[in-house]
């Protein structure tokens with residue numbers, strides 16, 4: 180018996196091969212609606228017992244979605260008949276944001292609110308889903324949002340109102356255009372920090388969220404996502420958990436959850452940008468930050484697959 184979980188746009192596969200039963204599970208989602216209401220509910224956060232030895236456990240989360248998201252079989256053409264795939268439907272989280280982003284934002288927005296921040300600052304591509312999700316979440320918890328968006332266009336009045344830009348504008352996000360070639364660490368982060376200082380001078384307080392929300396706070400979104408699989412009592416049904424990795428937070432949360440619980444699942448991340456070295460370095464840093472760096476490393480708990488990239492993504496451009 181062998182099983183695999185895919186955690187991305189929502190599907191799980193089971194395969195029977197040479198008398199082996201392989202199941203794969205996928206989770207993801209992207210909703211595209213916005214809300215102006217500041218009706219967020221904050222709840223005290225208690226980490227699962229298997230995670231309570233981690234450092235940096237958040238004290239609260241803000242409820243932005245409805246969990247648990249459903250899991251169902253996904254029958255798609257071309258999948259061998261002896262292979263079963265199922266999907267975890269984070270797109271049905273009921274969130275006004277998006278499935279993949281909202282789990283991290285529940286912890287990030289609570290952290291910002293607990294620090295009495297008045298504004299959230301983040302960055303992304305001109306049509307970034309994460310930037311849009313952050314803008315909506317910030318508004319839901321009563322904060323302003325400032326977005327540094329990469330574009331070939333430098334005139335704000337010329338970027339239009341399409342797609343996520345419309346949603347960004349609907350929730351009143353402040354948009355700053357930055358050149359496509361700008362690098363996150365060298366250029367964009369500096370601009371975010373300068374803006375944070377200006378907001379403080381003006382009497383506010385800003386909370387900077389890294390690209391994709393993939394830091395040690397956002398990590399808990401996908402540790403909780405893994406915990407949800409335990410609550411749904413499906414771990415034993417699958418052999419592999421498969422998901423994509425773009426900024427590394429989803430992969431870090433699922434792989435660390437899998438490691439801490441001693442689950443037999445194998446974790447596989449499909450890199451949609453960068454490469455295995457980049458993501459292993461990111462996750463090894465996270466392991467250090469949560470106090471696991473001396474006992475395991477990313478290379479031991481996560482398989483990263485390259486070669487699935489169709490083209491250079493905005494995410495990759497941000498980091499280069």
Ligand SMILES: Cc1ncc(COP(=O)(O)O)c(C=O)c1O
Pocket residue numbers: 186187188206207208279391393422423424425426427428429430
């Ligand atoms: C549906 C979905 N799953 C997973 C990911 C990867 O998330 P992360 O940025 O945490 O690596 C993305 C990234 O955009 C995504 O859209």
